[in-house]
Amino acid sequence: MAICRIWLYVPASGSQPAIRQKPSLLIVRTTLPASSPEGISYSTAISAIIACPYKLRSGEEARALHKVGEKLALKVDEFLQTGRIKEADDLQHNERYQALKSLMTVHGIGHHTAKELYALGYRSAEDMRKSGKWETEFKYHDDIQLPIPRADVESIAAFVQLQIDRIERGAHICIAGGYRRGKLQSNDVDLLITYPHQDGKERKMLRRLCHRLQAKGLIPPDGILSFSEPATLRTITENKKASSFDSLDKALVVFRHPANGTTRKRDIYRRVDLIFARWPSFGAAVLGWSGSTQFERDLRKHAEKLGYKFDSGGLRVRGTNEVVPTMTEQDVFRALKLKYIPPEFRNADP
DNA sequence: CGGCGTACG
DNA sequence: CGTA
């Protein structure tokens, strides 16, 4: 039963060090594009190994874990015997691997394009910068690589809250993502926004918020990396039942976090995701945006077994597509017959 | 041997 | 394709 593994997920803070296996095993995963079936398979197996609550003493023991097969068991054996995994070590020194990794730090460059660029002779993000062909991409690139301390995440959320209040009061903001799982530093800021008990009030709010943030200079003119409002467009154009389908309005932006003179001597550009959710599925939205990726996979799979379809847009009954009201995360866990798992225990990704 | 999340821009 |  896959969901059992969820109980073994470890806190990001590492407050249960005994639970962790040696991390060098993780490197194996990076052999493949993480999105490929094999990449996912590796991630899943490695997560299972990391989350295993007792010390593994053999590959055979690892093999007993759900999702760990013969290949990974061999790697565990190799690690236990030699203290390292050759494939992983080699990869670390592999020029192509390092190049691809660097190229993929640029927003909009995935493994596919990275490979093409490599074939063209690019060996790093710096090579791209020097070529002068990606001026836009590099405008915020360096800032965006910087980890975001929790205090800054909170500060950014407060800026956004203030601006939302100036448009329509009563919104509730939840900081999701790694922050919510207790990570001390984040790569980006995921903000989930709803109007409690006021379904529909969130409509068109994303547009208005983005416009306002741009007007205030909190989002630079070219700072909206992607913008989609399927929920708003759907409800306006068709007057269909809310049951049909229901994605979230979201904008991926670059946020200009103003200096405060002490911890931030200068304005820093941060990646912020703004997501508006309807109140009746806010719980699913928060759950869906809190991660980890691995946890979400297990959750979806579990939902499927019970005849539901779960994603950040909501919890629905398979077949009828009927929406199960989930205002809170607890509502989702209840429907899925699971005991509540706090966000800090949803960390499966290393 | 097929499926592995999936919708959007 | 890249992103979440």
Next chain:
DNA sequence: GCCG
């Protein structure tokens, strides 16, 4: 790569 791993599972059903």
